[in-house]
Amino acid sequence: xxxxxxNIPSPPPPAFNASTGFMPTRRRKMMMHMTFFWGHSxxxxxxxxxxxxxxxMYSLSLLCVxxxxxxxxxxxxxxxxxxxxxxxxxxxxxxxLYTLRSGLSYLVMLAVMSFNGGVFLAVVAxxxxxxxxxxxxxxxxxxxxxxxxxxxLPPMTCG
Numbered sequence: 001x002x003x004x005x006x007n008i009p010s011p012p013p014p015a016f017n018a019s020t021g022f023m024p025t026r027r028r029k030m031m032m033h034m035t036f037f038w039g040h041s042x043x044x045x046x047x048x049x050x051x052x053x054x055x056x057m058y059s060l061s062l063l064c065v066x067x068x069x070x071x072x073x074x075x076x077x078x079x080x081x082x083x084x085x086x087x088x089x090x091x092x093x094x095x096x097l098y099t100l101r102s103g104l105s106y107l108v109m110l111a112v113m114s115f116n117g118g119v120f121l122a123v124v125a126x127x128x129x130x131x132x133x134x135x136x137x138x139x140x141x142x143x144x145x146x147x148x149x150x151x152x153l154p155p156m157t158c159g
Contacts, residue, residue: 035115042116045107058118065111065119066126068104073130075101077151105156 040058044050044065050057075097081090108126111119132138 036117036120037115038117040118042114042119044111044114044116044119062118062122065108066122066129068108068111069123069126070130070133072101072104072108073127074134075104076156077131077135079151101156 040055041052042050042058042061044061050061080097081093108123112123
């Protein structure tokens with residue numbers, strides 16, 4: 001007689017604990033934050049990075065996400081090509097830069113999804129400094145025409 005597996009109940013899904021803001025994971029005994037938290041014991045972008053209870057590595061991870069956010073602003077606001085350059089070559093280079101900017105933007109978004117308050121502040125500060133350096137008029141040389149030079153890439157959209 002064949003054994004029947006139809007009456008075996010499936011395990012219940014993990015439940016969100018509203019009092020702690022954690023959702024349990026099945027792979028490890030680690031809890032995933034579902035709300036913002038403060039502290040240097042966080043995983044940012046990669047499993048096990050920057051490590052637990054290591055403020056130096058946590059600071060390095062904050063510096064990395066800060067630099068990523070500045071790079072996104074650099075790619076968003078700077079003109080890398082001279083007017084009159086070969087249209088096909090510029091088109092391929094623009095596509096490459098656009099792809100790079102999109103990938104960096106997603107990395108920044110994933111870093112923020114660690115729900116660590118320090119990471120969030122580092123990303124916001126990186127975008128602010130990047131915009132100040134590359135997007136605002138604070139450090140741009142004016143040619144006297146009153147016309148801003150066009151960026152090489154189209155603006156980022158939200159939707």
